[in-house]
Every structure is written in structure tokens, then in C-alpha cells.
Amino acid sequence: MTPDRKNRIVNAFSRRAGGYDMAADVQWLVARRLAERIEAAPLGRAGRILEIGCGTGFLSAQLADAFPESGLVLTDIAASMLARCRSRVGERPRYQVVDGERPEGLDGQFDLIASNLAFQWFVDLARGLERLAALLAPGGRLMFATLGRETFSEWRAAHQALGFSCGTPLYPGADDFPWPAGMVCQMEEEVIRQPYADGHDFVRTLKGLGAGEPAPGHQPLSAGAMRRLLASLEGGFTASYHILFGEIVA
Secondary structure, eight states, rough: OOOOHHHHHHHHHHHHHHHHHHHHHHHHHHHHHHHHHHHHHHOOOEEEEEEOOOTHHHHHHHHHHOOOTTTEEEEESSSHHHHHHHHHOOOSSSEOOOOOOOOOOOOEEEEEEEEOOOGGGSSSSSHHHHHHHHEEEEEEEEEEEEEEETTTTTHHHHHTTTTOOOOOOOOOGGGGGOOOOOTTEEEEEEEEEEESHHHHHHHHHHHTTOOOOOOOTTOOOOOOHHHHHHHTTOEEEEEEEEEEEEEOOO
């Protein structure tokens, strides 16, 4: 990922930290589903827990409640997101600004590494997963939720119908997910269909999350083309979130 693109992503999330929770219905739902999977997993004592991309703390708060004796390390690429997370979760965890794709400054040997809807921002997902898996203690688990191939398929179809290029990044599917070699891996899938008032509402929500950065190299639509696209989505619009719930065991 180029420094300019990485900086745009950091800045977008930093600017939206204050209003993130109001736009994050799907993120909250997925955090709850991931937390349920984590609590049902055979984690043993889970003495050390790392979260990658904690955001404002949706999953973090549930981890803190579920594992009151564990040492929590909560990380995010945006310092303002960490500040919001701290206000929700309190002073018990350690907070650290970390690029989850390159988790430098972490000493490893974690019993659990968790991440909710952060891995889709990795430019090299395979290498990022390898680096994170290397931080697991023997028998430790990396449990995550990320976006899959069918995410925003309706938005892509609306572009295609008008002959426009869509800037939504291309995510992997369950059948081509880049698992690290030599580890036990498994995945479950779920499609969440989120209703919006119209295309404007969908776009505003993504911007409210700080999630508007397009795929690398995409040229934004002209103002006129965007007006045509949004006009085609008046009167209600539903967007699919294809969620991949993955687990890696060291």
C-alpha cells in the first residue's frame, strides 16, 4: 500500500471517530456475532488477548467482559479511534497505535488475536495474516470477521447497468482465502442485507464510517455520473455485507 493511500485511510477514520458509532449498525452486529464465536471457542485460560483494528470498541468491550482476568492489548491504526475505545472500555487494557498489517512493537505469544472488520483494509492480506499468526502462542487462535467477495454486489450491479466502473475493492471469497501455511484454518460465511433509504443514504453511511476509500487506481465518477447512479437507486436500496468469520489455530 502506498504511503499516500495509507495516510488517506488513517485520516478518514481519524476524522470520523466521533460519529462512527451512529453509522455502524452492521459493524456492531458483526462484532456481536464474532464475540459469540470467540466465547464458544476452546480458548483455555486466554491469558493474553490482542485485538487488531479495535475502532471505537464494539468488540473490545465484549472481550473485556468475557475475559475479565486476561491481559488485553487493543490496537488501531488511528489514534482517535483508540481514544474513543478507551472511553468505552476503560483503563484496564493497554492501548497502542498499530498498523495491523505490519504489527510492529508487539511481543507476541498471544492466546487470542481477534479482529472485527479490519482485514479488508490490508493491501497484502496473505502476508498480513502470516505476520499476525506468528504472534500466536502455541495453541493460540486468530479469530476474525472480514468482508467477502459478494459485499456490495448490488452497488456493483448498479454501476454495471449504467456502464460505470465501480471503485469498491475486490475482496476474497471463502474458496480463495489466503490462509497461512501449516496451520489449522476454518471459515463460516454469512450475508447481511442492510436496507438504506436510497443510494444517497448508503454513500453517506460509508462516509460516516470513514470507509469511502476506493480500490487502488480507481478514478472517481464525475459529478454527473454520480447523480445518474444515485438517481437509479431512489426509493430504497439494500446492500449485502458478505461476512467471512475465520479462525486460525497455531
